[in-house]
Amino acid sequence: MTNLYFIRHAHSIYTPDELERPLSEKGKKDAVRILAMIQPDNIDVVVSSPYKRAVQTVEGVAQHYNLEIEIFEDLKERTLTVKPAEDFKAAITKAWEEPNFAWEGGESNMAAQARGVRVIQHLLKKYEDENVAIGTHGNIMVLIMNYFDKQYDFSFWNGLDMPDIYKITFDGDLLVGVRRLWEQ
Template structure:
């Protein structure tokens, strides 16, 4: 049985220390409209999202258009890098990708975040087997899930991802069989 997952990295957001309630920027709102346009004909029948506002807002237009309610899934939230803001984000994020077991104080290691994301994905695959599901999530969580399925999706892949970005993952009998990028800036 074929199950299709559309992993949707949220659109650009206005920075705020309040991770859960950080909204999309004006540019992000425009890109969210493109997300809707790109996915409206994909026969999606389930919409899930991280509980973070920016992830929900990125697929909200699709929910309105299709008349489908978005269900939030806590474990699709972004990985927590550290308890407090880090001095240099680029150095801090590179460090956790270099050593999957390393975590900054109060943060999640790649292993911990990846385990959380994969558990959520496996539950989705079992609950909605044979359906087409869009999941509004975050860059690091998306890359970590994809990395667990195929090691080619690594730190360099994450660095090259757009904001937003969309990848279509096709599963046959719960096994990943194809990955296609849907998003394009053009």
């Protein structure tokens, strides 16, 4: 069995710079707690989105296991729109209701899901029977989970915490279990 630990980044300080947005003080404190929640499992590999907040969230896990963080560009959060949405809730709802729809300069659910799933399929082949911690983001994480099981949808995304952790177990490329590990 291969276990993927999807770790949604901890709370960050808002800046318009998606790539360099850092964790807030609360986010840093929560990131320290992540290691305790994924143990006693041993982590063999740590990968992350290139975004600073995702990398910072899994740094403690990587340091504990003396691992480098492998960066995957395609784990970055989906771009909803290049212009700030007047009503974010309405914009994200429309994107989920119409999976092939994309706002101007944005990425449809289907396009974001496809790039994220390609990374997961690569990880499942390369790290078969290992435990992989993945620093990621809420929307792309749920889009990936939705590919394997449709119950992971907009309402599921809407109920995520920041951070949040899901241990997802695969037998080959077949999803066989999902368990939430994050506790407030």
